Amino acid sequence: MAAIDITAARKSYGSVDVLHGVDLAIGDGEFVVLVGPSGCGKSTLLRMIAGLEEISSGEIAIGGRRVNDLPPKDRDIAMVFQSYALYPHMTVAQNMSYSLKLRRTPKERITAAITAAAGKLGLDELTERRPKALSGGQRQRVAMGRAIVRSPKAFLFDEPLSNLDARLREQMRVEIKRLHKDLGATSIYVTHDQIEAMTLADRIVAMNGGVVQQVGSPLDLYDRPANLFVAGFIGSPAMNMIPAVYRFADGAAVAEVEGGHRLPLAGPFPVPDGTTVVIGVRPEHVTVAAPGAGGRRADVSLVEPTGFGSILHLAPFGPPIKAFTLDRGLGRDGAAVDVTFDPARLHVFAAADGRRMDPAP
Amino acid sequence: MTAPVAARRRPFLSRLADASEPWLYTAPALILIVAVMLVPLVLGISYAFRDIKLLNPFGGGFVGLRHFEALATDEAFRTALVNTLWWTGASVVFQFVFGLILALLLNQPFRGRAVAQALCFLPWAVPSFLTGLDWAWLFNPVIGPLPHWFVALGLMDTPQSILSDPDLAMWGPIIANVWWGIPFFAITLLAALQAIPKDLYEAAAIDGAGPIERFRSITLPFLAPTIAITILLRTVWISNFADLIVVMTNGGPADRTQIVASYIFTTAFRRLDFGYASAIALVLLVLLLAYSMLIVLLRQSLLKRG
Amino acid sequence: MRRNPVLTVLHRLAIGLYIAFALFPLYWLLKVSVTPNDLLYSEGVRMWPSRTSLEHYAFVIANSDFPRFFLNSVIVSGSTAVIVTLVAAIAGYALSRFAFRGKYWITALMLLTQMFPLVMLIAPMFKILSPLGLTNSLTGLIVVYTAFNVPFATFLMQSFFDGIPRDLEEAAMIDGATRFVAFRQIILPLTLPGIAATLGFVFTAAWSELLFALMLISGNAAATFPVGLLTFVSKFSVDFGQMMAAGILALIPAALFFLLIQRYLVQGLTAGAVKG
Numbered sequence: 001m002a003a004i005d006i007t008a009a010r011k012s013y014g015s016v017d018v019l020h021g022v023d024l025a026i027g028d029g030e031f032v033v034l035v036g037p038s039g040c041g042k043s044t045l046l047r048m049i050a051g052l053e054e055i056s057s058g059e060i061a062i063g064g065r066r067v068n069d070l071p072p073k074d075r076d077i078a079m080v081f082q083s084y085a086l087y088p089h090m091t092v093a094q095n096m097s098y099s100l101k102l103r104r105t106p107k108e109r110i111t112a113a114i115t116a117a118a119g120k121l122g123l124d125e126l127t128e129r130r131p132k133a134l135s136g137g138q139r140q141r142v143a144m145g146r147a148i149v150r151s152p153k154a155f156l157f158d159e160p161l162s163n164l165d166a167r168l169r170e171q172m173r174v175e176i177k178r179l180h181k182d183l184g185a186t187s188i189y190v191t192h193d194q195i196e197a198m199t200l201a202d203r204i205v206a207m208n209g210g211v212v213q214q215v216g217s218p219l220d221l222y223d224r225p226a227n228l229f230v231a232g233f234i235g236s237p238a239m240n241m242i243p244a245v246y247r248f249a250d251g252a253a254v255a256e257v258e259g260g261h262r263l264p265l266a267g268p269f270p271v272p273d274g275t276t277v278v279i280g281v282r283p284e285h286v287t288v289a290a291p292g293a294g295g296r297r298a299d300v301s302l303v304e305p306t307g308f309g310s311i312l313h314l315a316p317f318g319p320p321i322k323a324f325t326l327d328r329g330l331g332r333d334g335a336a337v338d339v340t341f342d343p344a345r346l347h348v349f350a351a352a353d354g355r356r357m358d359p360a361p
Numbered sequence: 362m363t364a365p366v367a368a369r370r371r372p373f374l375s376r377l378a379d380a381s382e383p384w385l386y387t388a389p390a391l392i393l394i395v396a397v398m399l400v401p402l403v404l405g406i407s408y409a410f411r412d413i414k415l416l417n418p419f420g421g422g423f424v425g426l427r428h429f430e431a432l433a434t435d436e437a438f439r440t441a442l443v444n445t446l447w448w449t450g451a452s453v454v455f456q457f458v459f460g461l462i463l464a465l466l467l468n469q470p471f472r473g474r475a476v477a478q479a480l481c482f483l484p485w486a487v488p489s490f491l492t493g494l495d496w497a498w499l500f501n502p503v504i505g506p507l508p509h510w511f512v513a514l515g516l517m518d519t520p521q522s523i524l525s526d527p528d529l530a531m532w533g534p535i536i537a538n539v540w541w542g543i544p545f546f547a548i549t550l551l552a553a554l555q556a557i558p559k560d561l562y563e564a565a566a567i568d569g570a571g572p573i574e575r576f577r578s579i580t581l582p583f584l585a586p587t588i589a590i591t592i593l594l595r596t597v598w599i600s601n602f603a604d605l606i607v608v609m610t611n612g613g614p615a616d617r618t619q620i621v622a623s624y625i626f627t628t629a630f631r632r633l634d635f636g637y638a639s640a641i642a643l644v645l646l647v648l649l650l651a652y653s654m655l656i657v658l659l660r661q662s663l664l665k666r667g
Numbered sequence: 668m669r670r671n672p673v674l675t676v677l678h679r680l681a682i683g684l685y686i687a688f689a690l691f692p693l694y695w696l697l698k699v700s701v702t703p704n705d706l707l708y709s710e711g712v713r714m715w716p717s718r719t720s721l722e723h724y725a726f727v728i729a730n731s732d733f734p735r736f737f738l739n740s741v742i743v744s745g746s747t748a749v750i751v752t753l754v755a756a757i758a759g760y761a762l763s764r765f766a767f768r769g770k771y772w773i774t775a776l777m778l779l780t781q782m783f784p785l786v787m788l789i790a791p792m793f794k795i796l797s798p799l800g801l802t803n804s805l806t807g808l809i810v811v812y813t814a815f816n817v818p819f820a821t822f823l824m825q826s827f828f829d830g831i832p833r834d835l836e837e838a839a840m841i842d843g844a845t846r847f848v849a850f851r852q853i854i855l856p857l858t859l860p861g862i863a864a865t866l867g868f869v870f871t872a873a874w875s876e877l878l879f880a881l882m883l884i885s886g887n888a889a890a891t892f893p894v895g896l897l898t899f900v901s902k903f904s905v906d907f908g909q910m911m912a913a914g915i916l917a918l919i920p921a922a923l924f925f926l927l928i929q930r931y932l933v934q935g936l937t938a939g940a941v942k943g
Contacts, residue, residue: 382761382765382846383761383767383769384767386761387757387758387761387762387773389757389758390818391758391773393810393817394776394777394814394817396814397814398780398815400795401788401791401795402783402787402788404795405787405790405791408791459685466678466681471679471682478929478930478933479930480686480690481685481689482925483690483922483925483926484692485925486922486925487918487921488871488874488877488892489877490893490896491875491893491896491914491917491918494910494914495692495695495914496692498695499692504707504712504907505712506695506714509712548932548933552933555933597781600784601784601786603878604877607877608897622784625784625786625787626789626878629786629793630789630878630881635790635791635793635794638790639790642786642787649783650782653782
């Protein structure tokens with residue numbers, strides 16, 4: 001087990017920068033998820049930690065030791081690949097024991113480690129099979145088993161679940177979380193799936209365009225996204241974004257949206273009157289009620305029932321927004337609803353740079 | 362002060378080792394190619410301007426363009442050039458057409474395809490000298506059946522070898538070459554065919570395209586790059602390929618099957634006139650380079666227009 | 668999809684016709700080689716002789732230089748195949764796995780060697796090898812054949828390596844292997860079909876090379892099969908039966924090799940084609 005410290009890590013291919021200086025301290029035993037759209041640099045960062053990608057500048061240390069110039073084999077890390085990368089010409093047992101053999105571990109210890117790992121992952125019956133004879137989920141388990149047999153300093157996961165179907169993905173997600181609880185190993189997990197990020201992480205690192213956008217606990221990112229990118233990326237259905245102008249008059253802060261409609265905000269913001277802003281509001285924070293409850297009247301243009309609740313498509317003042325409601329009775333096409341917003345639930349971002357703004361204390 | 366800086370930079374030796382790794386791996390191949398192919402090539406070009414005869418120990422002097430002047434009036438060379446065009450053109454066209462047909466036939470799934478494929482490709486495994494001898498024997502009226510078949514078909518009055526008939530002799534090596542070279546085209550084209558995604562055909566069939574339309578609009582465009590490069594390489598290769606002619610006719614009768622490549626070989630091997638042989642080879646090289654450039658340029662202008 | 672039965676019959680017929688065309692010359696070799704001498708001319712055009720004998724084979728094996736030619740050819744082709752495959756495997760690996768300056772030039776150089784006339788090299792090659800004592804020697808032939816075959820074999824190996832996911836060796840490197848160990852224990856075993864294909868391809872090519880062998884070898888001691896067979900034509904009154912028996916013997920190793928590897932050849936070229 002070890003902490004991982006990343007200091008000003010950069011990566012460039014020729015004149016193209018794919019990673020613009022990342023600083024990140026990952027604590028011993030922590031489960032950190034790197035999340036972002038494809039091409040955001042998350043995989044590159046993971047591969048730099050693994051030693052598969054050279055570090056253009058900056059420093060990466062594992063367990064206090066600088067590893068920039070260490071080849072992957074000397075970094076004592078394990079990695080689970082998206083393609084699983086199982087050795088096709090070896091059995092499950094040979095796949096899992098390969099790293100131990102390379103380290104000249106005594107035979108009895110290898111057997112014990114394989115048995116333990118196979119038991120933990122439910123692979124006992126399959127140890128003599130070749131990867132070709134396994135299902136996708138089983139292959140995924142073998143890849144995990146290969147990583148855990150040798151208790152490395154850290155586990156790296158490169159989108160390990162994206163080749164599985166939805167049901168299996170959910171199941172493996174739980175298993176990974178349970179394994180982490182059991183082993184308590186430092187883990188870095190790359191995914192583009194924000195649900196995986198939310199459910200697995202102790203801390204999430206949201207990345208975009210080679211830049212870290214926000215680091216924090218899953219609920220942190222959900223409740224207080226640092227900018228428009230994080231706000232839009234985390235959460236499904238995605239946060240509604242409504243362009244508006246900030247107004248401050250008579251001691252009341254409001255956002256003036258299309259058509260002059262005004263939404264009250266929670267307290268004054270440290271920007272001048274007339275600043276263009278973006279108001280973010282999560283669909284579940286758009287309160288809808290039967291007509292007559294008060295608020296802005298809107299027609300439901302489309303309903304997406306999820307079973308658990310319904311997603312209503314509305315346009316209370318110009319731009320289309322989505323609302324999530326548990327009340328199935330409201331979910332009818334063409335029905336009218338009354339829409340209200342809780343000022344405390346509105347996120348305000350500066351339109352100029354997308355940064356989050358908090359009310360002045 | 363310098364220590365932290367040194368620690369931050371990667372050690373010079375380790376960076377050097379990383380940068381040189383690919384070169385280390387390719388070095389044996391490169392050394393072989395340069396030493397055994399490029400150096401003799403350059404030397405060969407220089408021979409073209411020197412008087413090098415193996416039987417004349419006092420030769421070796423610079424003769425300028427004398428070999429080329431001799432070439433200009435060399436009747437045998439001119440014949441060989443025309444014969445090369447014939448030989449190459451006919452061989453490539455027939456090899457390609459039959460190779461494409463064979464590849465299409467083998468691309469259909471059927472029982473015993475693996476065996477059929479192996480048998481169809483077998484001629485390529487036959488050493489070229491044996492191919493030459495084999496076909497020379499087949500054309501021989503004494504031990505070969507072909508002349509008798511030709512007579513039976515009314516193509517010939519009396520069974521005789523076409524290899525000794527000045528008007529027909531060239532067809533002997535060409536037929537042998539086609540027999541031998543079809544598998545090369547078939548293998549390359551079959552590989553290209555198998556790389557075409559199957560769902561394209563399904564999509565086209567659903568869109569209502571018949572077999573001919575599918576061939577025209579999917580197969581051909583997909584094969585086109587492979588066809589272009591294979592034909593280019595084969596053309597160059599066949600025009601240099603003298604084995605069959607040396608074995609079957611040795612250029613005869615009366616130089617009617619002498620191609621430039623076999624003429625070079627005869628000049629070097631039988632007359633031991635290396636200087637003159639190199640001059641001919643240089644002309645051939647220039648012609649082939651010009652041809653290749655032309656094809657590449659043609660392809661690029663076609664690509665631009667498309 | 669259901670197929671039209673007429674088309675199916677035509678398809679099988681075409682395949683059968685081609686196989687007949689491909690095999691008939693080889694069949695004829697076999698037929699003449701087992702025809703006894705006294706029937707050679709009288710039954711010259713019969714499809715199968717009324718009597719067969721293995722006398723030509725016996726004579727070729729016991730009383731001629733062919734066993735030596737055969738051995739020489741095996742040594743030359745075998746060594747060439749092994750050396751070329753080794754050299755091409757590591758070069759192909761580098762071209763497939765490293766991005767480095769010069770890769771483009773190496774590829775261009777190798778393509779160029781496929782373009783220029785090898786006959787052009789005959790004269791200078793003789794001049795270079797003769798003071799080194801490498802004319803009339805099997806070593807000289809091996810060196811020359813190795814260089815000729817390296818470029819194409821490298822392309823072939825590169826295309827096989829391209830077909831093996833990079834993830835595998837990265838996984839091995841993380842598991843604790845050096846790049847070389849990963850190459851040897853993970854990549855190489857997976858490339859065995861490719862290696863077999865390359866071995867077979869080069870062996871066949873070296874086995875059949877004629878012009879350089881004719882030029883560089885004189886005398887029977889170092890003659891390879893093609894040279895031996897051709898000198899046979901000029902030296903003695905032509906004994907077709909014996910020559911064809913020798914020819915069949917010459918064909919066996921190359922054909923065997925080829926039958927084993929032709930499948931992988933198509934596979935390798937397909938893998939390369941997919942990558943473009």
